[in-house]
Amino acid sequence: MKTKHIFLAELAVVLTSSCAVIRPGEVGIKQKLGQLSDEVNTEGTVYFNPLTSRVIKESTQTKNIKLFLSLPSKEGLSVNSEISILYRLDGNKVASVLKNLGQDYESVITSVFRSAASDVCAKFFAKDMHSGMRAVIEDEILNKMRTNLEKQADGIELIAVLMKQIQLPPGLASSIERKLQAEQDAMRMEFVLKQETLEAQRKIINAKGERDAQLIIAEGLTNGIIRIKAIEAFRELSKSNNAKVIITDGKTPLMVNDNQTVTPASNK
Template sequence: MNLNDDWDDKGSSKPVDPFKRIPGITGPILRTIAIIFAILIIFSVAFGSIFVSVGAGEVGVKFSQFGGVQADELGEGLHIVPPWVSVTKYSVQSQVYTMSSQAAEGERVGDDRINALTSEGLTLGLDISIRHRLISTDASNVHQKLGTAYAEKIIRPTVKSVIREVVSRHTAMEIYGQQRQVVAAEMQTELEDRLKNDGFIVEEVLLRNVQLPERVATAIEEKLQADQEAQRMIFVKQKEELEAERKVIEADGVANATIIRARGEAAALMMINEEIKKNPDLIRYKYIQMLEGQEIQTMIVPSSEGIILDVSNKKVQD
């Protein structure tokens, strides 16, 4: 048999199978690959694309028509999945759920604030924002139990329950005043404990606004002003006490300096007296020094001294 005849289809009226032209085992392999691709294309057209792209900050949950939700989630990037498997994408980025009294601010239209009772029985209106995110490895479990509307099914009711429990343990003054951040931290801790088993991480609780009954708000404002005034008076008193203490210290310093100076002068006088005892003429010399520069023409001294001094240097007589 001439191989050239197999490859030469000139003059032949029958169609030639191209795979018959590939010698050896290569033909069956390529034929199989072509059949597989043809089947995949048919399934893609019938059931959807086999290529799935998972974006940044997302995770894909697979659902098989033959086995239900699959536990192995798809990470970011391009994936090939069988045509009978559908993929639902979930965000694993931080998200904020807000309940507010402002009509267009929260997740629901209208007044959606949380009303809660304090330990003394007062009703407070709280505007709350919860920053949370889905744990990527728990996405398939969330998809199976809650679905894509998990925020309304688990986040919202859990937040309302925890907020009311925490508020019931505190007074209105604590929640409205300086301990607001402490109360918010307590809310976050309890929400973390409640939601972590459901596949969520609570990153922050923002206690954005506290609305009190009008009479209570007025009373608290007056108390806060009174506390501020009391703090101011304490500051003024402390300042005055410090100023008085400073003056006492200053007076003590002046007194000590005077005493030291007096002691120095006394010691100097004692030294001078000792020297005068040793040399009596020293006092006469000091006296003459004191008179220098004075407008005195004649000075008379006791006769026992035996001299008359003319300070004008005109004449000295014995």
């Protein structure tokens, strides 16, 4: 009989008390008879009465919502894109999120994103979503989402909106590719023309240098220098062992042909 009473007492304790383990990156909120507590439980063990209460655990780590949407553009085109919405819950405000949005708060985030994305993307051309303007579009969507979410609940921290794998309409994509190709061809031609211009300038500078050098030499060739050069040539010829005949009047410069026959230059 005593054993039976002990068993009943232990069963009563088990039925009237239980525990939940809160792991790192989580918080726990007690819900008693449908009412959420404002107390936030962090890592550790939380005891509760399973007959009247339960513990709702929510992650405070960064989460990623992936969407595949067709976004409108300013010119009325549809641009397909993969979207990532990065967010996390503020651990101290999880109760506010659950009270206002419930545990299905991700569907609210998705709805807010769809509305914000449609409003923002409609102000930009389709090509902007595939260019450096993408970051601007992402920031505007993020700011609009924050404004709309703050009206509904406090405790969801939006980190980033990322537009990935942008797929432009086929006709527009081909047009952009042709434009980019034309720009590359123009840049290539500009480079070639610049190189040709530099080469032409180099040749002009070389020609001017040669001309100036010849002018300097011509100005320095006086009759006296010419006679000195002629005498030096005679001396070099006299050192040669080959037989030679030199006929000159001693006044005019000498001309030496390929056969080393020295003849006086005509002086008309």
